[in-house]
Amino acid sequence: MALSLFHMPISKLQGVGPQKAEELHALGISTVGALIEYYPFRYEDYRIRELSEAKDGEKITVQGTIASLPVVQRYGGKSRLSCRVTIGATLVTAVWFNRPFLKDQLVVGREITLTGKWDQRRKYMTVADSEFPDRGTLKTGTLQPVYSVGGNVTQTLIRKLIDKALTQYADSIPELLPDDLLRRHGLMSRAEAISIIHRPENTKAGQEARRRMVYEEFFLFQLRLQAYRALHTKKTDGIPHAVDNADIREFVDRLPFELTDSQKQVVNEILHDMKQPFAMNRLLQGDVGAGKTVVAAIGLYATIKAGHQGALMVPTEILAEQHVRSLSRIFEPYGMQVGLLTGSLSDRKRRDVIASLQMGLLDIVVGTHALIQEDVFFRSLGLVVTDEQHRFGVNQRSILRRKGLNPDVLSMTATPIPRTLAITVFGDLDVSTIRERPKGRKPIKTYSVKHDMMDRVLGFIRKEAQQGRQTFFICPLIEESEKLDVQNAIDLHAQLSQSLPELAVGLLHGRMTAAEKEATMGAFAAGDTDVLVSTTVIEVGVDVPNATLMIVMDADRFGLSQLHQLRGRVGRGEHQSYCILIADPKSENGQERMRAMTDTDDGFEISRRDLEIRGPGEFFGTKQSGMPEFRLASLIEDFDALELARDDAAQLTALPEFWSSAVYAGLREYLARDANSREEPLD
Template sequence: MFHDPVDVIPSVGDKTKEQLELLDITKVGDLLFHFPFRYDFFELKPINEIQHDETATIQGQVVSEPNVSYFGRKKSRLTCTLQVGVVAIKAVFFNQAFLKDRIKKGETITVTGKWDMHRLQITVQQLQPKSFNEDQTIQPIYHSKGNLTTKQIKKLVSYALKSSLEEVEEMLPEKYLIEYKLPSRRQAIKELHQPSSKTALKHAKRRFIFEELFIFQLKMQWIKSHNRAKSKGSSKVYDKQLVEQFIRSLGFTLTNSQNRVLEEILNDLKQPYRMNRLLQGDVGSGKTIVAAVALYATYLSGQQGALMVPTEILAEQHEESLKELFGDLLNVELLTGSVKGKKRRERLESINNGDVDIVVGTHALIQDDTLFKDLGLVIVDEQHRFGVAQRKTLRDKGLHPDVLFMTATPIPRTLSITTFGDMDVSVIDELPKGRQPIETYWVKENMMDRVRQFMVSEVNNGHQAYVICPLIEESDQLDIQNAVDVYEELQEELPNHINVGLMHGRLNAHEKDEVMRSFAENETQVLVSTTVVEVGVNVPNATLMVIYDAERFGLAQLHQLRGRVGRGYHQSYCILLADPKGDTGKERMRVMTETTDGFTLSEHDLQIRGPGDFFGKKQSGLPEFKVADLVEDYRALEVARRDAVDVLKHNLLENDPEYKQLKVLIESDPKIQERIFD
């Protein structure tokens, strides 16, 4: 029966079949895995144990005739008195006048609703069936489509349990069932649909949380293992002492975090397989230095390195800082869309014949006419800005360099394990010594005069300021500040010696570069901008960030914007202008003022927004689980990942018959084929 079409069930006609198909239920067995999305718990408690405003279930004898009063259009209020032990309580039913004929004086009824301990009153949400007893205290609620009801789905699931449950095969080896005290797959399915107790339901959920996360992590580790085995990477041989000598020459000491990450990356470079690593580091944590050391080790091995960034001005800044770091040790060149004509031809020739050791650039690095002599390492900064297809272009050219992706977006460990599970992940989680935490304040619009005075004070002390607005121009729909208005307002109200610049997404690339250059060179002291500066240039002299309508931004974006200041050794400030109406907005402002740690913020953001919204629905690539929750079940995710790594390490999918089902499931997944190298 398990694989039979769903319309073999006697009560399923054409219409019901269509509605079930909308829920991806086409076979009888599919019903077994259409799990309830929540449960209503009806636990009978003594009156004195129920908290005020708690949703409670109460059983009592009706001691007064039900009375209905009408008010407004189609609105009603039904009341009756229940005797519960020695206490008389009032039961109130809003807009349920039809229940009057079902409630009889002298009968015992069970109701669920909100308890008011001060008035000894329950506002009833649900009248339980007359046959209600303690065994019915957990009621599953299912997602449904069309006219399908939870009651109908329950009946269909009940049929499937009787006819098909015995055909369900166990997916997990016995080792995990014993070690984690998990029920069998069949037991867990039955308990999820027809819970016998809260404890049994909890263990059934634990079983499927582990199964879902374990299978997902197995797929991620399988992709990683497969790609590593197939990769045509080359083992880099370099003089370790020269690398250490270069690190000592930097003029500052690397943080423990930077040293740990460097060790991981340098170890990867020595391996015969291709590196596929993500480097996470908060804004200003020193990722560029780590990248420079990795590029230097690649140069010592006799190969070229490339650093790809999203914007021209960022490319120019990286080129400048790398030239400063390396001096005459090696040759660093820039390749962007602005390098044209004879200069471009000469530079391409130098790259092709190996005269250039490190190339810094934008998408120009992956154009057809860019040919390397021996490309050993590609570092992609702000990796989410580049598509998979663009990164794949390097491989299509016949190049198989080690690849290091870098991001300043702090990603919670839970999402990092999930989204980048097929990559190695390194994290820089401390700031360089001497950096002062950015002081963050949340103020209302009526404080704007004081904010402007503070801005003038910072500029008079030789510093600069960013002012961020959500919109470019005025909107009739949204009552929020816009960049053009704020720019004109500040030009008028700030002293004449303060130059104000304007930056937004409608400027072309050349115009943006000019605006940013003017700001970077302190020709402009105050830059009014939209969020296009979120990932951008390094201006150590900027010490003040003012964000209008800050409640309109997520925590991750606010943190990225705040990270534009505090790049030097001067005390920096971030001022959030916001008047949030809802609790979520107020919570964001509170968290922003309490911590400057990006990873702490990202965890808060994950809790507030949920995993689907953290990266954005379309590009997240996050899996959809039936039972597991990435936020709540992060400990199970860690365990599942550890076990999955162990399975691949000991080749259990190939060698142990108990893993046969898992092997078939993984190898038959079409999505896996999209993520493996040819």
């Protein structure tokens, strides 16, 4: 879009005064360019069809002749207008609600076009729209765009304004894509595609126009990522870790378990990157309990042996404390020191940790957002690991990276997505995937039950406790809410303590102090507590191998990936584990999630279904991951176009002439504009 159109206030368009401009601003339309790119989300089909083609309950447009005098019935301030209409050889009853003013126009023998819902059994049509051919028509025979509107901005107004803007400025819409890409993929021009999207002549033209703009959206997104890779990776300004393979083999051999083939593969990929003179930027994804932490530990060991320090940033203090315990067990035999830095440390302890980092007395620091505060410095930061990377914003991760001189970065996530989609969406990252589970892990048996089965659930808890096993019991809330009729942790803790007097029932939630959480989790991990009632504070990373039962109250209130994360808290020991989801059977989306959870325990399949149910914006966490909200494109439906655009962008940015030739000047200007808008200059 020409910069001038995006700088041209919407008030410059004829018919848009100050008040209309303000109402359009509320929809995110402040310029003429933004109006032209305000695409419809669907179309109303006003093309005339034969009645015989219509399915029962379908919305259809038909043409006929009025066959009887109209009748108006009034009731409670509302009205029902009806008459008979002959459509082909069928006599149909046409009904309009609350439009008595049409009565005088319904003259026997007059032709009429009806659009409405067809009831096949009763030969009855509920009319949404009607027109008379003898007056000339506005909609009949067309596909009418439907826009997202609100306030005083109606469909009629937005259609009229877009039509006016296209008539006046269509010639000012420049082409962004190079001619060779247009020819290679058989794409129409940008101006033509935008015009057709707003005013499609037929379905085929609309599909071709959408194909063109979907490809462009993906291509421009990928161009940013690939340009970043071309300019910022493979530079010799990273830390080439001098890693001795014999040291690594010895370290791995002394681990208390054998690595899976999948773990070995990703370790090799990470160590290969760490040896290079450019900074690693790798995403490690794997299912819950797939063994990502031990892979990260091998990377941290490599950076320490090469004379540097490592940092592990995690989203919660509980998880940070757990990682410190597990990493200390691994590294202490080698004389390597692991420290903790969280917001709840006392000032004195915090000063000690920061000083130890600066002097190089600490080899590894594990922490929360406290790691990225201004006064935290390292002697020599060699590797940054972020756990559950989607929980941290792009800026937060880059601040930690700047604590060193281009350290290697390993981002981990237990929300796996198909590798091809991960490579495409996180285009600035290399992707490693752990597909196998650690040997000896048994699949978790998952059941979905109604609330009235609570007595049986309690019996199951007793049975597991008698065998020395423990139970997680998760609630969506900490305390009772007036707005939500769902179970809360405090009340449930009281109820279970009464219902299970022979068992020790603990309580864990986010409002407790760090010391209280530590004591509660410590008691549960030590086996002193049989049942732990908790909110989702335990969702990520908490490891209690003796816990075999995960019960989630009001499970329909949780997202699919979140339920899978919770399920992953059990099944970490040698015994069979179970997940029981207590859900409302009337919740349609909830039941869809319950079916997915009981059908499979494969995190990649779970995330695919989650992507379908929630959509990409919420799934990826648009604000967190830098994932854009595409106007037309769908990450699921248009995946082939996404891969195509990625390949094209990667090939183009690898060409020296892309950075110098006049042919690509428009795309370079786009990149410069985009970088400036995000305050991330590309040079």
